[in-house]
Amino acid sequence: MSEAPALILLVEDETTVRRSLRTILVDRGFRVVEAETAAEGVQRASEHNPDLVLLDLGLPDRDGIAVVTALRKWSLAPVIVLSARGQEDDKVSALDAGADDYLIKPFSANELLARIRVALRHVAQRSPSRDAVFELGEVTVDLGRRLVTRAGQEIHLTPHEYKLLEALLRHADRVVTHRQLLNEVWGPGHATETRYLRVYMVALRQKLEPVPARPRWLLTEAGVGYRLRLESPTS
Numbered sequence: 139m140s141e142a143p144a145l146i147l148l149v150e151d152e153t154t155v156r157r158s159l160r161t162i163l164v165d166r167g168f169r170v171v172e173a174e175t176a177a178e179g180v181q182r183a184s185e186h187n188p189d190l191v192l193l194d195l196g197l198p199d200r201d202g203i204a205v206v207t208a209l210r211k212w213s214l215a216p217v218i219v220l221s222a223r224g225q226e227d228d229k230v231s232a233l234d235a236g237a238d239d240y241l242i243k244p245f246s247a248n249e250l251l252a253r254i255r256v257a258l259r260h261v262a263q264r265s266p267s268r269d270a271v272f273e274l275g276e277v278t279v280d281l282g283r284r285l286v287t288r289a290g291q292e293i294h295l296t297p298h299e300y301k302l303l304e305a306l307l308r309h310a311d312r313v314v315t316h317r318q319l320l321n322e323v324w325g326p327g328h329a330t331e332t333r334y335l336r337v338y339m340v341a342l343r344q345k346l347e348p349v350p351a352r353p354r355w356l357l358t359e360a361g362v363g364y365r366l367r368l369e370s371p372t373s
Contacts, residue, residue: 144258145169147188149179149205150220151198159192159220162247168254176200180208188215190257195221195232203235210236216257220245226361233315233362240313256311272307272368274355277346279307286346293345298323302338303346306356306366315363339364 146163150156151174163170171186173179176197183191191209195202206217216238221228229240238260239253272279276289281304286293295303305322306314316332324334339358343350357365 143167143169144189145171145186146254147171147173147179147182147186147191147215149173149176149182149191149197149202150194151175151196152194155194159250162250166251174198176202176205179205183209183213183215187213189261190254191215191217192254193217193219193237195219195223195228203232206232206235206237214261216261218250218253218257220250229313229359229362230315230317233313234317238312260309260311272310274346274368275348277355279303281307288346295345296341298334299338299342299345302335303342306364307368310366310368313359313363313365319363335364 146168148156148159148163148170150159156172160170160172171182171188173182176199179193193202193205202219202221209215209217217236218239218241219232219237220241220243222243232240238257241250241253270281277293278287284300286295301323302319305319316335317329319335320329320331324331328334339356343353343356347353347355355367357367359365
């Protein structure tokens with residue numbers, strides 16, 4: 139028996155936008171459940187346990203971030219926020235609440251579908267096994283052996299550089315906020331020390347990127363955080 143197509147919960151109060159998104163998703167073979175309000179979105183999620191949630195922030199009854207917070211109490215389904223709000227604070231708030239990605243309206247159908255594919259792929263990679271091996275071009279990261287090599291030659295990373303790389307790999311293809319990374323790598327007492335991240339990201343890029351000034355793998359999300367773009371996991 140073939141695997142059922144992914145089920146997407148679409149939480150959007152604007153009828154024309156919701157219909158357009160539904161058409162795009164159904165045409166690509168996804169199953170779709172719809173909701174118009176925050177309360178209805180949480181209810182539909184509990185009823186259907188979707189594989190992914192597309193969530194507008196500007197809902198009539200509650201802010202969409204409240205939906206993310208409610209879902210994260212029990213669901214690990216990726217959440218992609220769709221919003222006309224482009225301010226960095228809104229992005230950070232949504233991502234810190236547990237959203238996986240953030241698209242600013244208007245966006246193209248191709249970009250939306252690409253983000254959906256990445257988010258669904260990340261579900262399988264969210265908790266890489268302790269012996270997983272990842273490839274970033276010529277660079278290989280062997281988590282089981284705690285070994286990083288380029289073209290077979292070992293690259294020395296400091297303990298914090300390795301922890302930062304490991305944290306980004308655990309959230310590969312997702313935007314990870316400054317606060318999330320600082321909490322994971324340095325602990326809650328350093329949650330506002332963004333200069334740590336800048337210094338260590340520069341060091342990681344110098345060691346891992348082919349052209350550090352034009353990073354291919356370790357990407358900056360301006361004002362929000364970082365994203366490790368993973369193209370070819372080998373485990």
